[in-house]
Amino acid sequence: MENLNILIVGVGGQGVILASEVLTLVGIKTGFDVKKSEIHGMSQRGGSVSSDIRFNKVKVHSPVIARKSADFLVGFEKLEALRAIDMVADDGIIISSNYRLDPMTVSAGSMIYPDDVEGIVKENHEKTYFFDHIETIEKIKNPRAVNIYILGALASFIDIEKEIWIEVIKSRVPPKTVDLNINAFEEGLKIGG
Amino acid sequence: MSKEMMSGNEAIARAAYEAGVKVAAAYPGTPSSEIMENVAKYDEIFSQWGPNEKVAFEVALGAAFAGKRAICAMKHVGLNVAADPFFTASYSGVEAGFVIVSADEPGMHSSQNEQDNRNYAKFAKIPMLEPSDSQEAKDFTKLAFDISKKFDTPVMMRVTTRICHSKSMVELKERKEAGLNEFPKKNTKKYVVIPAHARIKRVMVEQRLKDLAEYAENTDINKIEEGTGELAFITSGISHNYVKEVYPDAHFLKLGFTYPLPMKMIRKFVDQHKKVIVVEELDPFMEDQIKVAGINVHGMDIITNIGELNSDIIRNSIEKTKDEGTEIRVSIPVRPPALCPGCPHRGVFTILREQGVRVMGDIGCYTLGVLPPLDNLDWCVCMGAGVSMVQGLEKAWDDKYADKIVGMVGDSTFFHSGITGLVDMVYNHGIGTIFVLDNSTTAMTGTQENPATGKDIKGNPATRVDIRKVCEAVGIKEIYDVDPQDLDALGEVVAKALASKNPTVIITHRECILLPLRNKVKFTPLKIDTEKCIGCKSCVSVGCPALAYDKKLRKTRVLQELCVGCEVCSRMCPKSAFTKNGEPLVYEKRHKIRGK
Numbered sequence: 001m002e003n004l005n006i007l008i009v010g011v012g013g014q015g016v017i018l019a020s021e022v023l024t025l026v027g028i029k030t031g032f033d034v035k036k037s038e039i040h041g042m043s044q045r046g047g048s049v050s051s052d053i054r055f056n057k058v059k060v061h062s063p064v065i066a067r068k069s070a071d072f073l074v075g076f077e078k079l080e081a082l083r084a085i086d087m088v089a090d091d092g093i094i095i096s097s098n099y100r101l102d103p104m105t106v107s108a109g110s111m112i113y114p115d116d117v118e119g120i121v122k123e124n125h126e127k128t129y130f131f132d133h134i135e136t137i138e139k140i141k142n143p144r145a146v147n148i149y150i151l152g153a154l155a156s157f158i159d160i161e162k163e164i165w166i167e168v169i170k171s172r173v174p175p176k177t178v179d180l181n182i183n184a185f186e187e188g189l190k191i192g193g
Numbered sequence: 194m195s196k197e198m199m200s201g202n203e204a205i206a207r208a209a210y211e212a213g214v215k216v217a218a219a220y221p222g223t224p225s226s227e228i229m230e231n232v233a234k235y236d237e238i239f240s241q242w243g244p245n246e247k248v249a250f251e252v253a254l255g256a257a258f259a260g261k262r263a264i265c266a267m268k269h270v271g272l273n274v275a276a277d278p279f280f281t282a283s284y285s286g287v288e289a290g291f292v293i294v295s296a297d298e299p300g301m302h303s304s305q306n307e308q309d310n311r312n313y314a315k316f317a318k319i320p321m322l323e324p325s326d327s328q329e330a331k332d333f334t335k336l337a338f339d340i341s342k343k344f345d346t347p348v349m350m351r352v353t354t355r356i357c358h359s360k361s362m363v364e365l366k367e368r369k370e371a372g373l374n375e376f377p378k379k380n381t382k383k384y385v386v387i388p389a390h391a392r393i394k395r396v397m398v399e400q401r402l403k404d405l406a407e408y409a410e411n412t413d414i415n416k417i418e419e420g421t422g423e424l425a426f427i428t429s430g431i432s433h434n435y436v437k438e439v440y441p442d443a444h445f446l447k448l449g450f451t452y453p454l455p456m457k458m459i460r461k462f463v464d465q466h467k468k469v470i471v472v473e474e475l476d477p478f479m480e481d482q483i484k485v486a487g488i489n490v491h492g493m494d495i496i497t498n499i500g501e502l503n504s505d506i507i508r509n510s511i512e513k514t515k516d517e518g519t520e521i522r523v524s525i526p527v528r529p530p531a532l533c534p535g536c537p538h539r540g541v542f543t544i545l546r547e548q549g550v551r552v553m554g555d556i557g558c559y560t561l562g563v564l565p566p567l568d569n570l571d572w573c574v575c576m577g578a579g580v581s582m583v584q585g586l587e588k589a590w591d592d593k594y595a596d597k598i599v600g601m602v603g604d605s606t607f608f609h610s611g612i613t614g615l616v617d618m619v620y621n622h623g624i625g626t627i628f629v630l631d632n633s634t635t636a637m638t639g640t641q642e643n644p645a646t647g648k649d650i651k652g653n654p655a656t657r658v659d660i661r662k663v664c665e666a667v668g669i670k671e672i673y674d675v676d677p678q679d680l681d682a683l684g685e686v687v688a689k690a691l692a693s694k695n696p697t698v699i700i701t702h703r704e705c706i707l708l709p710l711r712n713k714v715k716f717t718p719l720k721i722d723t724e725k726c727i728g729c730k731s732c733v734s735v736g737c738p739a740l741a742y743d744k745k746l747r748k749t750r751v752l753q754e755l756c757v758g759c760e761v762c763s764r765m766c767p768k769s770a771f772t773k774n775g776e777p778l779v780y781e782k783r784h785k786i787r788g789k
Contacts (some may be wrong), residue, residue, distance in 0.1 A: 007371040012530070014316065014695050015779050019470075025198070028198060028362070033197065033361075033362070034360075034361070034362070035326070035359055035361045036198075036359060036361075037355060037358065037360070038358060038359075039302045039339045039354070039358065042534065045528060045530030045531055045532070045558070045561065046528075046530055046531045046533070046738045047528055047530035047534060048528045051385075060361070060503050061435075061437040061438040061441070062434045062435050062437075062438040062503070063326075063355060063359035063360075063431075063434065063436040064359075064503050064504070065359070065433075066438065066503065066504045066505050067505050067516060075745075078755075079525065079526070079528070080262055080528070082521065083523060083528075085519050086516075086518050086519050087520070091785035097537075102563070102741045103527065103528035103529070104528075104529060104531040104565075104566075104738060105526045105527055105528070105529070105738060106742075107567070107733060107737075107738065107742055108524050108565065108730075108733045108734070108736060108742065109730050109733060109743045110565060110566070110568040111524075111526035111527075112524075112526065113526060114523035114525070114526075116231060118210065120245065120521060120522065120523060124519050124521065143754070160330055176215065
């Protein structure tokens with residue numbers, strides 16, 4: 001693996017930033033040059049959030065992923081995954097939650113949250129994996145560990161030793177939640193088979 | 194030495210530490226806020242939030258006059274506020290190194306304009322450096338202190354959002370103390386800028402620019418990266434990385450020191466290549482100067498001067514191509530930011546809308562009141578204008594509409610530049626009504642402390658400046674204190690204040706919801722009795738992210754994981770359909786959207 005571009009998208013407050021921090025550290029530990037970029041500011045206010053993470057064996061130049069060049073598009077919310085669909089490479093993979101969080105424009109009744117977002121994503125990009133948000137929470141027993149579950153799902157497609165992921169997760173999550181998060185990560189690993 | 198993954202802002206803070214900075218000051222503003230937050234982690238540096246950028250600048254300049262290294266940081270529009278001392282500090286120079294960080298925001302992710310502050314460096318005749326990643330942000334900041342000392346000048350570090358908020362590896366070094374060992378001797382010719390002294394300095398400033406231009410020719414942060422093929426670029430800052438991404442093998446003249454420009458170096462580079470393109474975000478700052486020097490380059494004829502650049506824009510501009518977007522068969526609703534569930538500002542907007550009031554806003558979370566469904570902000574320009582512009586709005590019509598207009602500032606904004614507007618109103622026969630939305634923090638930029646919070650930048654206790662007492666001292670006769678979630682009381686106060694023929698201040702007191710949430714305070718969310726809900730959408734009109742209106746079922750749902758039970762929405766419900774702890778919420782007074 002010479003380089004890797006991962007775009008994580010979601011909504012402010014969903015844990016996108018923690019997930020991208022973990023990913024960054026995993027890249028560094030694996031020996032890559034890493035750059036990460038995200039836009040702060042409005043993120044805490046329920047707006048769209050995205051984080052660009054780039055690994056390169058030699059040197060990463062732009063901190064921002066170019067369109068159609070994300071190897072992975074990771075969606076914490078399905079509408080956000082759809083919104084970013086132009087960013088994923090043709091042979092890239094989309095991993096997304098089927099979680100629906102209505103934007104203010106929808107919850108106030110002025111715009112429509114499209115039906116069948118999953119179907120629309122899939123018809124535009126073949127290599128797409130959606131997981132069920134509710135079922136996942138039941139499996140991992142804590143809604144706050146969904147971001148680590150998603151990292152597990154991502155890890156199942158990436159050729160980086162599992163131990164590195166686990167080591168970094170242990171160092172980044174609150175001590176009391178280590179077992180819970182490791183369990184969530186292991187569950188996520190099952191996605192890629 | 195060890196290496197660490199750092200944002201550009203963290204790297205600048207680290208540079209301040211390593212460079213032996215003694216005093217650091219800032220006013221928070223995206224994308225610059227994390228610079229001072231990180232400087233505050235170093236005990237060796239006296240750091241502080243100033244009430245505004247001018248004060249922060251002057252605090253730092255004072256330290257530089259006193260012989261210690263100093264740094265101040267601000268967002269691009271902040272330098273407008275600090276422009277007065279900025280220009281004259283160019284004349285006086287400094288005793289020890291003095292660096293100003295200007296964090297510009299191409300793309301306006303969280304800003305009101307897209308001004309290119311590189312123009313300020315040229316305007317004030319101050320040297321400027323532009324880093325392109327976190328390592329350079331650290332290295333250049335340290336170099337800026339040396340340049341400042343060597344050339345007796347303030348130095349501007351110009352960064353942009355993508356430098357501030359992107360992370361890359363940085364090599365850490367030890368701190369080296371710097372500055373004078375004794376308090377400097379009196380030197381009025383240098384530090385008292387009366388005309389007679391300034392005229393002498395004026396000539397020196399021009400000579401300094403010549404010396405700096407010579408320095409720019411020889412510094413290793415201006416360098417040629419030899420490539421192959423015909424493409425040749427002159428780049429600075431983040432633009433360099435975007436171009437390098439697309440054309441890694443092109444020829445580059447990468448400039449880190451961008452004012453004054455190394456014109457000899459540029460001329461030589463351009464002479465060696467058939468066609469050279471200057472790539473820079475926003476204004477043709479380098480391009481114009483290069484062309485004025487009679488050197489033939491391309492730039493804005495190829496690449497736009499609007500918004501943030503990226504590698505796609507650069508490739509498409511140079512190769513005259515266009516990206517085809519995926520055609521999606523549905524329209525994707527936009528996801529704008531919104532006031533948080535439980536935000537104390539929501540009640541204020543709900544009442545102002547109910548009473549049909551026009552609102553002169555300011556810069557802060559409450560600016561989000563402009564977005565639907567609240568849609569209740571009429572004007573917003575800059576910090577402090579939420580007070581002072583009310584006077585003009587009202588006097589333009591001989592106060593005829595004074596009972597229909599309110600101004601609005603936050604606690605931090607009040608101290609930033611709201612007080613002078615109040616003085617004006619009191620002095621110049623104003624009768625305006627001004628809201629001070631005191632949520633005990635500077636929320637929008639990430640909940641920083643301010644003079645009203647009773648804590649300093651490090652979170653230690655500090656003297657709290659009392660907003661009410663300031664208003665009293667200024668001469669405001671009518672001051673109301675109210676809880677913005679007590680809609681009934683708030684409604685009465687607003688009606689009274691608007692009817693008043695005195696200048697009036699309404700201070701709303703309730704802390705930003707992010708503060709208790711961060712301290713894991715548990716709230717009881719509301720629920721809706723779907724039998725009672727008639728789908729009238731009154732509740733969702735308060736614009737709360739914790740409510741979802743289901744168009745098919747014609748019912749509102751409360752998102753349990755988001756609701757904090759503030760009961761602003763439930764006071765809009767005509768059917769008392771909301772419940773808390775299983776009990777129906779019934780109120781004496783129901784609040785409405787005007788006209789409904």
